[in-house]
Amino acid sequence: MGSSLSSVSDSPTESIVIVGAGASGIAVLLRLIDHAKDGKRIPPIIVVEKSSPPGPGLAYSPACTGTIINMHTDTMGLSYNDPKHFTRWRDELESGPFPSRSSYGEYLEAMWSQILSEAQKLGLSISIIQDEVSDIDRHDNGTFTLTFGGGNNLPARSVILALGNFTSTLNTHLIDRPGFFPSPWPTSQLTAIPTDASVLIIGSRLSAVDAALFLSKNGHQGSMTFMSRSGRLPKVQGDPEPYPRRYTLHTLARDIESNPADALVRLTTRLMDEIDGVNHGDWTWLQKHASPLAELQADLHAAKAGNAHWQTVLRHTAPVIERYWRCLSLESQKLFMAKFLSPWMRYRHGMPVQNAQKILDLLQTSQLSVVAGEAIHWDEEEGIFVAQTTTGMIEAPYVIEATGQESDLDRIPSPLIQSAVRKGLFTPHPMGGVDVSFDTLRASAPGLYTMGSLTRGTHFYVSAIDRVAAHAARIADALVGEPPVKSLQIAIFLGADLASHLTASELVPRLLAEGHMPFLFLTSSNPTTPAGGYDTRPFELRELEFFESELFRKHLCLKLKDQAVKGARHATVEQMQAAYGILVQEVPSLKQAAILDTLQRNYIDVGILLQCSEKLEKDVTNYFSSASRPLLALDSGILQTSWAGKDTGIQFGYCMRTVEENGVLGDMFETRASPIGDSRAIPSCVDGAYEVGVQVAFDKIKLLSRGRELRSGPLHGAEDTKYLTKDQLFRHARSRGVPLVDGDRVVEVLVESFAPPQKKGELRKELDEVVREWYAKENVGEQE
DSSP: OOOOGGGTOSSGGGOEEEEOOSHHHHHHHHHHHHHHHTTOOOOOEEEEOSSSSSSOTTTTSGGGTTOBOSSOGGGOOSBTTBTTHHHHHOSOOTTTTSOBHHHHHHHHHHHHHHHHHHHHHHTOOEEEEOSOEEEEEEOTTSOEEEEETTSOEEEESEEEEOOOOEEOOOOGGGTTSTTEESOOOSGGGGGGSOTTSOEEEEOOSHHHHHHHHHHHHTTOOSOEEEEESSOOOOOBOOOOOOOTTHHHHHHHHHHHHHOOTTHHHHHHHHHHHHHHHHTTTOOGGGSOOSSHHHHHHHHHHHHHHTOOTHHHHHHTTTTTHHHHHHHSOHHHHHHHHHHTHHHHHHHHSOBOHHHHHHHHHHHHTTSEEEEEEEEEEEETTTTEEEEEETTEEEEESEEEEOOOEEOOGGGOOOHHHHHHHHTTSSOBOTTSSBOOOTTTOBOSSTTEEEOGGGGHHHHSOOOSHHHHHHHHHHHHHHHTTOOOOOOOEEEEEEOSSHHHHHHHHHHHHHHHHTTOEEEEEEOOOOOOOOTTSOOOSOHHHHHHHIIIIIIIIIIIHHHHTTSOOTTOSOOOHHHHHHHHOOEEEEOSSSOOHHHHHHHHHTTOOEEEEESOOSOOOHHHHHHTOBTTBOEEEEEEEEBHHHHHOSSSOOEEEEEEEEEOGGGOEEEEEEEEEEEOOSOOOTTGGGGGTHHHHHHHHHHHHHHHHTTOOSOSSOOTTGGGOOBOOHHHHHHHHHHHTOOSOOHHHHHHHHHHHHSOGGGHHHHHHHHHHHHHHHHHHHHHHHHO
């Protein structure tokens, strides 16, 4: 499908041109659609893609049918803050967490169709030209001209080169020799190899595995040999598991960003400490076995048995490793690439279990062997390839080079890239690829952006889909003038009430999805006991405290403490700690020096008080006493005006204000309210209102993460925003003859919010019994 320029824009030089409609280009478009939904003005977009249909590109096209993706399905979503989108999209799960490449290609096609549909609804112009760009020029007025292979030109204001990843061909002296395949992609080309022929595959990592398994699946009976410098196979992926100290990886990034001296040594030491802890001091997984066969057997057994815990540390470095890389000196980067890249790739990017089992079968039948070596030449007289290895000379009529991705610009045979380099639009990075802005991925020429393996020198870890989605979002943000996002360390102070925990359970995963790291501080969950030990408060207030906090914290949370959150709408703090690897610090009294120490050690940027009634210690509030490190208080309650009104529904309101030096509350700068119907019973009314509070807090974090001001002054009319105190609620409820607490509804809210479907009935019975015991105890007390 194509379109003429005249149908795209009356002013084509104002257009955004995306060269490439594979995963990278689709990810940029998805983020631009999000901005259009938020009201941003998006210029006309022209997509240039040589293949049809748009979306799959080469890697996920029918030409690569017969192979699976090597990354877990939960990491393959193209929306930067929704990595599980692909998993939810899949209509078949029988293939497990590593579906076929063709399945992912169908997903990319579906995303392209979705983009066009949403663009039409939004009035956003998106068109496609099926062609290939061979040249690029930038003019004095800041615009670009792209030239197609046939000589036609395309003007643009901004250009994104979303060209995907280029495969590496180190043995260029073998090109044009009969039987040499400079890349395993597309795998369909490998069907030309006779099934009884000997095949030498240069490389032993994932691309080599894919090539061998494709040949085997298509009936290959001849011998196959992996030859690489290490002579070792990738490790085997175990099932994903949460990393209980995930927050330490983000704090480590802050630590070396604040002081990059000896960064490589400190990084290595700290990561090894984390691995040592999660693996309980077992380092046998690191040892080299007598043979690749023995090593694969051990690795496969460990993965199947759930004993590959070290992998969870490496997996969770994904969003922060580019920050680590950025802090290394050029000398350290060169050292890493020369000495440690190969083992890093072997351990970080393992084989799925099903592929490992197939490779093991090939090794056990001696159809496949793995050797160390790197020298290979073409014997002109014999008409065969000859390789020197540690096991002797190997001859083969067919050679497949599967050495991964190429980032050396001199070795990328792309006329477009060579044009950009020659004309100074691209500056080569000393560690490979193009020198781009870390935050925006802009190249040397303003208005020109690129991503994928071309940015390896800047970001190091660039090919995984989660990084593609993140980098695409940064480019799209830059195109619409959004400042770059800074990853924030956020302290959240929680009360013991249900409302603040519902808010936190929704807020925490949203913050994590945006690249931030929350830290939770819990106040005491002990019920209030007046002086003398005898509670003289009215029964209704004791009942309110029981249902508002005690039933939740002392009973429900304990019952769910060791249960997974899967299937439930919300997670308790303990479940969030286990699932997300965030730090949770229980603080019976917030006046402890431990809090200040935690804030300082973890480089906390902002604090949020969620219904935290206890006053923070002076040293803690003063830690936040600056515009660049604010402490925000999110208060909530039933609005006095809505309670008093007879003809209007009751409203549950939220207000945001800063906490100034010495703990003094500042002016309100945000208020929002949500109708909760006519019920005056609390705390069940918060079930339908807490999302408003989540959005208030989330919006403020978004502003802070982009370096924007929270407010320009006090909110007009904010002085009229007042909430009923518990005593006021009690008096109003008693005077009107309405219940202050709807116990049955509170139990229902707790069960529906925190219980997985299969546990709801059981949990409801247990909580009902706790409630009956509490009422029985209260009745006995009153009689005495």
